[in-house]
Amino acid sequence: MSEQPPAGNFHPQDAPSYESILQCMRCGFCLAVCPTYALTNRERSSPRGRAALARAVTEGKLEFTSVVRDEAFLCLDCKACSTACPSGVRVGTIMEFCRSQAQIFYPPSLPAGMLRDFILKRMLPTPALMEASMLPARLYQRIGLQWAVRHLGVNRFLPGVLAKMEGILPTLAPPLRLEIPELIPAQGPKRGRVGFFLGCAMSLVFPEVSRQTARILSQQGFDVVTPKEVKCCGAPHLAEGDRETARRLALINIDLFLALDVDFIVTDCAGCGCALKEYEEILEDRADHERLRLFRSKIRDISEFLVEVGIRTEAFRPVPLSVTYHEPCHLVHGQGLSKPPRQVIRAIPGVELREMKESSWCCGMAGSFALKELETSRRILERKLANVRDTDADILVTANPGCHLQLAWGVRELGMKQPVWHVVELLGRSLPS
Numbered sequence: 001m002s003e004q005p006p007a008g009n010f011h012p013q014d015a016p017s018y019e020s021i022l023q024c025m026r027c028g029f030c031l032a033v034c035p036t037y038a039l040t041n042r043e044r045s046s047p048r049g050r051a052a053l054a055r056a057v058t059e060g061k062l063e064f065t066s067v068v069r070d071e072a073f074l075c076l077d078c079k080a081c082s083t084a085c086p087s088g089v090r091v092g093t094i095m096e097f098c099r100s101q102a103q104i105f106y107p108p109s110l111p112a113g114m115l116r117d118f119i120l121k122r123m124l125p126t127p128a129l130m131e132a133s134m135l136p137a138r139l140y141q142r143i144g145l146q147w148a149v150r151h152l153g154v155n156r157f158l159p160g161v162l163a164k165m166e167g168i169l170p171t172l173a174p175p176l177r178l179e180i181p182e183l184i185p186a187q188g189p190k191r192g193r194v195g196f197f198l199g200c201a202m203s204l205v206f207p208e209v210s211r212q213t214a215r216i217l218s219q220q221g222f223d224v225v226t227p228k229e230v231k232c233c234g235a236p237h238l239a240e241g242d243r244e245t246a247r248r249l250a251l252i253n254i255d256l257f258l259a260l261d262v263d264f265i266v267t268d269c270a271g272c273g274c275a276l277k278e279y280e281e282i283l284e285d286r287a288d289h290e291r292l293r294l295f296r297s298k299i300r301d302i303s304e305f306l307v308e309v310g311i312r313t314e315a316f317r318p319v320p321l322s323v324t325y326h327e328p329c330h331l332v333h334g335q336g337l338s339k340p341p342r343q344v345i346r347a348i349p350g351v352e353l354r355e356m357k358e359s360s361w362c363c364g365m366a367g368s369f370a371l372k373e374l375e376t377s378r379r380i381l382e383r384k385l386a387n388v389r390d391t392d393a394d395i396l397v398t399a400n401p402g403c404h405l406q407l408a409w410g411v412r413e414l415g416m417k418q419p420v421w422h423v424v425e426l427l428g429r430s431l432p433s
């Protein structure tokens with residue numbers, strides 16, 4: 001039996017595997033696709049540099065210094081380097097492990113730690129608390145304060161983070177979880193039964209997207225089962241270095257969905273889909289392998305699902321619009337899904353798809369990155385929006401709530417014309433009413 005390689009100067013709990021780091025052969029193919037390397041031109045902020053830092057810590061040549069910590073958090077975890085890497089090195093994932101290590105080597109202050117624990121361990125795993133957390137924002141909009149702040153230009157005087165938070169806040173509709181029926185029956189000849197994974201961010205911030213997803217699945221001939229006890233997928237926890245809570249949530253979601261007896265489990269959130277497809281890996285020896293494999297075999301992004309089962313287009317109405325498509329990192333790089341969203345868009349009569357340059361380049365949101373690294377995030381977004389502008393398309397389409405928030409904010413800030421829609425919002429316009 002082979003011995004577990006030492007974690008070196010990493011703490012043994014949730015250290016990146018030495019094997020995953022060793023795969024880097026320093027070829028540099030990843031450099032051209034890394035947004036942080038493009039901005040800094042600094043080796044340590046490149047995928048190759050980050051892999052080298054992790055290797056040095058594992059081999060005991062470097063302590064887990066603040067430089068390693070900072071590079072872990074400056075990485076967008078956009079996974080573009082994984083797509084480019086001929087050795088299959090997943091630097092984004094290695095950096096996720098380094099973020100777990102950062103909690104051990106550089107623990108937050110007591111108040112910051114309490115706030116972090118409350119958000120990750122209490123609020124995100126409890127849908128009712130998530131819904132309650134939006135109440136102040138709803139009130140802010142309901143009494144017209146947001147209108148005043150925006151129209152009087154008050155947000156220009158807010159501190160950077162607050163201004164960004166205010167700026168990305170869309171008009172909030174009531175949360176969908178309590179409203180959506182547990183079962184929406186298939187329309188027309190029945191083709192199967194799917195479980196709908198209602199993502200917390202999507203159903204809270206963009207409930208119309210979730211509503212359209214359920215409507216489309218039903219229109220396409222599937223019974224749609226939406227369990228209300230669904231937990232957060234764990235993506236924010238992986239990104240913030242709380243792998244233990246991510247595992248706890250994964251076990252609950254697996255039990256919940258496997259009990260439903262559905263053919264597929266469908267999500268409209270690229271971030272959720274990516275995390276759900278990683279359950280097998282994050283749980284490793286902590287759950288029954290057969291159940292993990294079965295769960296993994298059922299997960300589909302909505303576009304992936306529609307293309308796989310075949311889109312019934314007979315009743316579709318024309319949607320005479322030109323659109324351009326921004327690929328969410330967690331769809332194109334995290335799940336390898338580049339064609340399906342485009343196939344869905346092209347299936348809609350009347351739609352003209354205008355490809356933008358660098359469609360798979362990150363938009364700069366990357367979870368809390370957009371709030372922690374304001375300037376870097378803005379510069380990455382500007383590059384993206386310049387490419388959107390060049391297409392002169394009517395609509396900017398994407399498939400992830402984080403990208404949606406960031407792009408919609410950028411479009412408003414720059415006075416661009418394109419509204420931002422999810423793929424299913426576009427498709428929904430084509431469905432018979």
Ligand code: SF4
Binds near residue numbers: 086
């Ligand atoms: S991460 Fe991959 S692409 Fe980048 S230098 Fe290492 S082996 Fe090459």
Ligand code: SF4
Binds near residue numbers: 037091
């Ligand atoms: S995940 Fe993205 S930001 Fe991080 S090293 Fe890879 S390409 Fe660069």
